[in-house]
Structures are given as C-alpha cells and as structure tokens.
Amino acid sequence: MVSTVIILAILSGILVFFNAKESKHGEGFKVGLKQLLRVLPVVLIAFVFSGMLEALIPDAFIQNWLSREAGIKGILVGTIGGMLLAMGPYASFPIIASMYGAGASLGTTVSLITGWTLLGLSRLPYEGGFLGFRFTLLRMAFSFPFCLAVGFIAHIIDTLNLLPWHL
Amino acid sequence: MNKTFISLTIITIALTLTAYLTGGFPLVMEGLKNAQGISLQALPLLLVAFILIGQLQILLSIEYINKWLQKFSETKGIVYSALAGGLFPGPPYVYYPFTASLKEKGLPFYIFFSFILGKQVYDFGRIPMEVSLISPGIALLRFLITLPVPIVMGFLSRYLFTEKVIEFMFGRKEA
Numbered sequence: 001m002v003s004t005v006i007i008l009a010i011l012s013g014i015l016v017f018f019n020a021k022e023s024k025h026g027e028g029f030k031v032g033l034k035q036l037l038r039v040l041p042v043v044l045i046a047f048v049f050s051g052m053l054e055a056l057i058p059d060a061f062i063q064n065w066l067s068r069e070a071g072i073k074g075i076l077v078g079t080i081g082g083m084l085l086a087m088g089p090y091a092s093f094p095i096i097a098s099m100y101g102a103g104a105s106l107g108t109t110v111s112l113i114t115g116w117t118l119l120g121l122s123r124l125p126y127e128g129g130f131l132g133f134r135f136t137l138l139r140m141a142f143s144f145p146f147c148l149a150v151g152f153i154a155h156i157i158d159t160l161n162l163l164p165w166h167l
Numbered sequence: 168m169n170k171t172f173i174s175l176t177i178i179t180i181a182l183t184l185t186a187y188l189t190g191g192f193p194l195v196m197e198g199l200k201n202a203q204g205i206s207l208q209a210l211p212l213l214l215v216a217f218i219l220i221g222q223l224q225i226l227l228s229i230e231y232i233n234k235w236l237q238k239f240s241e242t243k244g245i246v247y248s249a250l251a252g253g254l255f256p257g258p259p260y261v262y263y264p265f266t267a268s269l270k271e272k273g274l275p276f277y278i279f280f281s282f283i284l285g286k287q288v289y290d291f292g293r294i295p296m297e298v299s300l301i302s303p304g305i306a307l308l309r310f311l312i313t314l315p316v317p318i319v320m321g322f323l324s325r326y327l328f329t330e331k332v333i334e335f336m337f338g339r340k341e342a
Contacts, residue, residue: 004303008215008295015222024225032221036213043213043300044206045175051202052182055194087171088258089293093300094205100305101201110309113301117287117313123259127283130263131270135336139283142327146316153312167304 039090046091050098057102068105068158075151078108079144082115086122106167107155114150118143212299219295224256229265236282240275245321248278252285252317262286276333281321288313 019025066074081099085092096116100109119140127136157163186194232251239247255262266286269279289310297306328336 004298005211005215008212008219008298012215012219012222015219015226019222019225025222028222028225029218030221031224032217032219035220036217042172042175043209045172045179047206047209048199048202049175049179049182050205051200052179052186052195052198054201055198056182056186056189087175089296089300091171091175093296094209097205097301098201100301106305106308109301109305110312113297113305113309114288114313117290118284118316123263123287126259126263130267131283132337138332138336139280142320142324143284146320150309150312150316154308157308163304163308165304165307167302167308 039088042088043090043094046094049091050094053095054098054102057099059103062103066099066102066104066108068107068155070105070108071155072152074105074108075111075148075155078104078111078151079115079119079147082112082117082147083119083121085112085116086120086124088122092116092120105155106158106163107151110154111147111151114147118147209299212295216295216299220292223254223292227254227256229256229261233265236269236274236278240278242322244275244278245281245318248282249285249289249317249321252282252287253289253291255282255286256292270337276328277321277325280324280328281317284317284320288317 016025016028019028064070064073065077068074070077082096085095087095096109096112099112104112124136127139183195183198186198190197232255235251236248255265266279266283269282294306294310297309
C-alpha cells in the first residue's frame with residue numbers, strides 16, 4: 001500500500017510540474033481538495049457500510065454465488081450486481097472491495113467493477129436524458145456480453161494462476 | 168451527493184441493526200473493525216489520489232479534448248476518441264452534455280460511441296480511486312483486461328450500427 005502511495009505521489013508530482021509551468025498547480029490543489037471534502041462524508045459512511053456488509057454476508061452465499069467455485073454464476077451475479085450499484089465510485093468501490101474481502105473471486109470482482117462502469121444505473125438518467133433512452137438501452141445491451149467476457153477472462157487468469165503479481 | 172449520503176446512511180444503519188439483531192454487539196464491533204481497517208488503508212491513498220485528480224482536471228481542458236477529437240477519423244479516430252473519453256474530466260452531468268454536443272457537430276457515430284465507452288471504461292481520473300479504494304492489483308488487472316473493450320466496441324459499432332439503427336436510436340439521420 002505504501003508503494004501505491006509513492007507511485008500516486010510521483011504521478012501527482014509530474015502533473016504538478018506541468019501545471020506549474022502555467023502557474024495553474026495551485027488551482028489544481030484547490031480543485032482536488034474541494035472534491036475530496038465534497039465526497040469525504042460519502043466515503044466514510046461507505047467504509048462503515050462495507051465493514052458491516054463484510055461481517056454480515058453469509059459464507060454460504062459467498063461460496064455458492066460469488067467465489068471462484070461459483071464460476072460463470074459468479075460472473076453473471078457480479079455483472080448484474082455492478083449494474084445495480086447505482087452509486088458513485090466513492091460509495092461503490094468500498095462495497096466492491098468488501099465483497100472481495102469477504103471471499104468473492106477475482107472474476108466476480110472484475111465483473112462487479114466492469115458491470116458498474118459499463119452498465120451502472122446511476123448514469124442512466126444523464127445518458128438517457130442527454131442522448132436518448134433508446135441509445136442508452138441499446139448501448140447497455142451491446143455492452144452486456146463484453147462485461148461477461150471481461151469477467152470470464154479474469155476468472156480464467158485466477159483459475160489457472162496466471163496473475164504475475166500479488167493482489 | 169446528498170441523496171447518496173442519505174440513502175447510504177439509512178442502509179448502513181439498517182445493516183448495523185441487522186448485525187446487532189443477528190450477532191449482537193460482537194458482530195457490530197466486527198463490522199466497525201472491518202470499516203476501521205478499510206479506512207486506515209484507504210485514507211492516505213485518497214489524499215494523494217485527489218491531488219492527482221485535481222491536477223489532471225486542470226491540465227486537460229474540455230476545449231483541448233474537443234480540438235483533439237476533430238483531428239482524427241477511421242482506426243486512429245476510434246483509438247484516440249476512446250483515449251480522449253478516458254481523459255475527459257468531470258462527472259456525468261458535465262460529459263454527457265459534451266457528448267451530446269459532439270453528436271450535434273456531426274462527428275461519425277463510431278467516434279462518438281468510442282468516446283462514451285472510453286469515458287466509462289478508462290476514466291483515468293477514476294483510476295486513483297479504484298487503486299485506493301479497491302486494490303492496486305485488481306485495478307491494474309481490470310484496466311488491462313478492459314483496455315481493448317472501447318476500441319473493439321467502437322470498431323463493431325461501425326458495422327453493427329447501420330444508418331437505420333442510428334436513425335432508430337436518435338430519430339434522425341447522423342453523419
């Protein structure tokens with residue numbers, strides 16, 4: 001986790017350097033801080049939510065529906081679950097993390113994230129409102145098999161132990 | 168944001184009550200301990216992540232991305248528009264009006280489509296959140312597996328979304 005902080009800090013430093021050339025780095029800090037303060041209450045409550053969920057979720061449910069042994073069933077549940085997580089990343093990601101922490105497989109977890117990104121219902125009012133509901137529904141239907149495929153690839157990587165790094 | 172906070176608080180209270188009724192005080196404490204563990208891991212990361220997000224938003228203006236999108240077509244257009252979508256700053260109420268304006272400008276459908284998918288799948292501004300709130304390893308794996316998705320879907324859209332389909336979706340002919 002420390003190494004991740006360092007990598008993100010280095011990346012931030014590079015962007016600060018570029019923005020400093022036009023004296024815009026201060027504005028960047030302000031924008032970032034403003035956003036952090038705006039989402040912090042949601043993030044904190046999402047942490048409590050996730051902690052409770054992790055404690056409450058029955059082992060049998062994880063084993064039957066979300067674990068590696070659940071296979072395709074887990075990928076399908078993950079994709080639909082991701083779609084139903086109709087919240088922003090600040091609330092959805094801790095919940096996905098708690099599912100993984102509780103024993104959901106890699107395939108299910110990746111399906112949850114991909115389902116959330118491509119099918120997430122939280123964006124439906126905006127996309128439908130600005131681009132039309134026919135377009136939105138067709139786009140979602142077209143995206144659905146891709147979510148399953150992504151989850152399936154992650155499942156194969158997990159099952160065959162092909163992941164070259166630790167999670 | 169307020170609605171999310173209120174609904175999430177209500178569900179969290181309901182979960183806490185369920186924990187109390189099913190496992191008593193020890194289960195509630197276990198939940199809170201889990202929450203503490205997640206918070207201690209994620210909060211330092213969140214702080215750095217938001218510095219990154221703020222700087223990224225300043226570096227990439229909407230005008231810059233708009234100019235970029237007009238430059239390319241065909242295969243390059245699909246790849247660059249997916250990347251531009253990923254780099255586009257802002258929440259849904261900012262980028263959907265922008266994509267609607269792209270449609271009005273007469274950009275080919277596949278470019279417009281790849282842009283939307285690029286934003287949804289790549290969203291480089293969201294990656295620091297994914298890294299800090301889920302896990303760096305899972306975020307990297309998810310990113311690598313989904314990397315071709317907007318491009319493949321953009322390519323397919325050229326053949327599958329014929330003028331008739333586009334007309335059905337938007338109610339009129341597109342460029």
